[in-house]
Amino acid sequence: MTWTRTGVRADELREEAPRGVTIGERAIVLLRQDGTVLAVEGACPHLGGDLADGTVERGQLTCPLHGAVFDVATGEVRADPFGLVPPEGGVGPLAVYPARVVGTEVEVDL
Numbered sequence: 613m614t615w616t617r618t619g620v621r622a623d624e625l626r627e628e629a630p631r632g633v634t635i636g637e638r639a640i641v642l643l644r645q646d647g648t649v650l651a652v653e654g655a656c657p658h659l660g661g662d663l664a665d666g667t668v669e670r671g672q673l674t675c676p677l678h679g680a681v682f683d684v685a686t687g688e689v690r691a692d693p694f695g696l697v698p699p700e701g702g703v704g705p706l707a708v709y710p711a712r713v714v715g716t717e718v719e720v721d722l
């Protein structure tokens with residue numbers, strides 16, 4: 613367990629507004645969902661779309677490249693690329709990382 617500072621204040625995060633950060637070489641997306649701070653990998657597991665440019669609605673993050681949809685809390689695939697529902701294995705789940713707020717700053721366990 614390695615808690616890593618992100619340099620992002622928790623009060624900067626808005627509901628349904630993904631915020632990309634780079635920690636080391638790793639792209640991470642921070643989100644606020646129902647008041648809770650969450651962290652997921654920033655590169656789509658399909659073909660690497662930048663999920664910081666994705667859209668979040670009702671707890672689901674949509675990739676801006678081909679439209680795969682992921683649950684932001686669990687990383688589960690809700691729709692394959694090109695919006696195929698139910699998903700049939702066209703993309704793997706999104707990595708989800710523990711996140712916490714220490715003082716005012718978000719930390720992620722990588």
Ligand code: FES
Binds near residue numbers: 656660661675679694
């Ligand atoms: S890169 Fe994300 S759905 Fe293709």
